[in-house]
Amino acid sequence: MKFGIYKLYSASGSEWSWHLLPFIWPPLTLARCVSGAGPASKQGQQNEGYMLGKGGKRKFDEHEDGLEGKILSPSDGPSKVSYTLQRQTIFNISLMKLYNHRPLTEPSLQKTVLINNMLRRIQEELKQEGSLRPAFAPSSQPSDSLSDSCREAPPALSHSVAPPAHPGDLGSTTPLEACLTPASLLEDDDDDTFCTSPAVPLMAPTRLSPPALPSAKDSFSSALDEIEELCPTSTSTEVAVAATDGSKGGAGLAGTLKPEGLQEGRPDDPKLMDSLPGNFEITTSTGFLTDLTLDDILFADIDTSMYDFDPCTSASGTASKMAPVSADDLLKTLAPYSSQPVAPSQPFKMDLTELDHIMEVLVGS
């Protein structure tokens, strides 16, 4: 296909006049050329496409634009919530990127490094914010008031906590879509759903169980404390998962399981790594893996089986299913504890059988 010589764009010497040389490569018919660009590019990249304008994505992107339109920093008051949400969303996306896809070729090390840096940064922030917590621990009165205000918030907060626990090794977009819910809920709720103290929305996930039922403090919350001490970076996710997992009968899991469980979990890492998807092995084979993400995978399997969601369901369906489940289950799991007289030895017993069960689930999946 030959093109003619073109008219000059401008007679002025200072303007450029770029025009197409009589050259098109590859030499094709025009019809093929026009259709050529489309299929090739669409074939090549499944994840990319129009960023906005296609129905399914629009909600997410609108939501995203709303989140990221402003300059977000942790110090702003009302935008702290959206900052936290954005951070959570990015955290989820990052985990999904690392563990979701199964390339035939080695994944780009640069991409992996950048995503890991992102996760680390978010972890560091969570850790730093988590260090504010001790101020709220001692008195029961503030915790009651906190618990009241936090009860109002649970649906939104639980979302922000629960999704990271299952980083989507099911290979679905639902964890992402699940993240939509916090924002949409937030848009409906007012800011006063959250406590006046800016630190609470962050703290609440980690303290949700203890303040909610102060009487359960002796076994359950102390167990939570131990979990937090041992795994400070991922406290919010693990605690929530541990709590929600309780309904499965893994009551002892959250208990002193932690010192045994996770310690046992760590030597078992090599075993687990073999059973996990291939790309995971790639990242671990380069030795490039943080403890946090491994633990997330561990708890991820527990958590998702409880929710029992189909990766292909729509965003609204899944999200709405998740909202009541997490909050209600949380409360349900805590209720039995408060009524039972818990002996120190009991958690240990339940804990060993539960550990076996969990290990089976993990290794089997």
Next chain:
Amino acid sequence: MPSHRVPSEADIISTVEFNHTGELLATGDKGGRVVIFQREPESKSAPRSQGEYDVYSTFQSHEPEFDYLKSLEIEEKINKIKWLPQQNAAHSLLSTNDKTIKLWKITERDKRPEGYNLKDEEGKLKDLSTVTSLQVPVLKPMDLMVEVSPRRVFANGHTYHINSISVNSDCETYMSADDLRINLWHLAITDRSFNIVDIKPANMEDLTEVITASEFHPHHCNLFVYSSSKGSLRLCDMRAAALCDKHSKLFEEPEDPSNRSFFSEIISSVSDVKFSHSGRYMLTRDYLTVKVWDLNMEARPIETYQVHEYLRSKLCSLYENDCIFDKFECAWNGSDSVIMTGAYNNFFRMFDRNTKRDVTLEASRESSKPRAVLKPRRVCVGGKRRRDDISVDSLDFTKKILHTAWHPAENIIAIAATNNLYIFQDKVNSEMH
């Protein structure tokens, strides 16, 4: 195979490079093929066809391989092509995929000997009894045949994926860089290379930075630069030490606190670095900007140009769909007065360093009809919208121009848009200024 071949992913162009005179233009694609174009010499008899590029040679450079140890495929995609300076009638180039670099020699054959004594025209041995006299074979012209042969294969030098190669000004050595290491090779020796940069940490879990691009200085054979995923540039002197882990100069711009976001690090990752032809400056491309650095000033770039600042508010979505990891290249014109880089929606941008003017152009068949002019495009971000403006929301992020090249002496540019190659020429200003 049907004649109407559906364009496949293998046709996606992955690198574009002019040779040192601009006479030849090489492209590599995802399928491991290299296509070389040659500029037709200008002739008075056909003034309309002056300066056109035609296909000169096509060959398969790399084949897909399988790494049995890791159970992974090694892509045959050509990551980079670099021409060697021409030293005789033949042309040579280096082409590389993720793991292996190959040196190809391109020769022309336009004459062939005729009149052998022992063989006939078809090459069959003559019956000696029919040979009555001796003749001297003569060279007769034949149709031009371009022959390409692999002269060297530089394999097993890299554990990680090769992202750059650069030929040294000494014309004897070249370097290849992967994510964590840079090796120095001699063009004639394939069984060993020298490691000159190694940023691999003892514990891979401590890895936070990778090498993204590297290049030799155009005049000083001891100097080279490499860029990192954290946005820093390191100029190294090979005379200082055998292992150039310690940089001679570190070029880094402090982060702008008003623009801080979760994605600050990712968008600061340098995707390409190019020395100016003069050797005085460096050009870097990160996700949203191109920057010109003066080798004498490490603190900050001397010029920064916004390529698509309107994407800053979309970074989360671009992170989610992986576009934020796209590696755009950048290019100088021959006189170092204009810089060029690609963007999305098949747009590419040019910045005139002297007049500070910039232009956005589009490489698409629809907008390049006969007799049409390539008109500047504009992306509107809200506010007043002119008729032909494109809104940010309707940009096509699958149409990205990652690879561009500028003729070393003239205003001719080559733009790779997915599986199409466009060559544009500025007829008004064919001289550079």
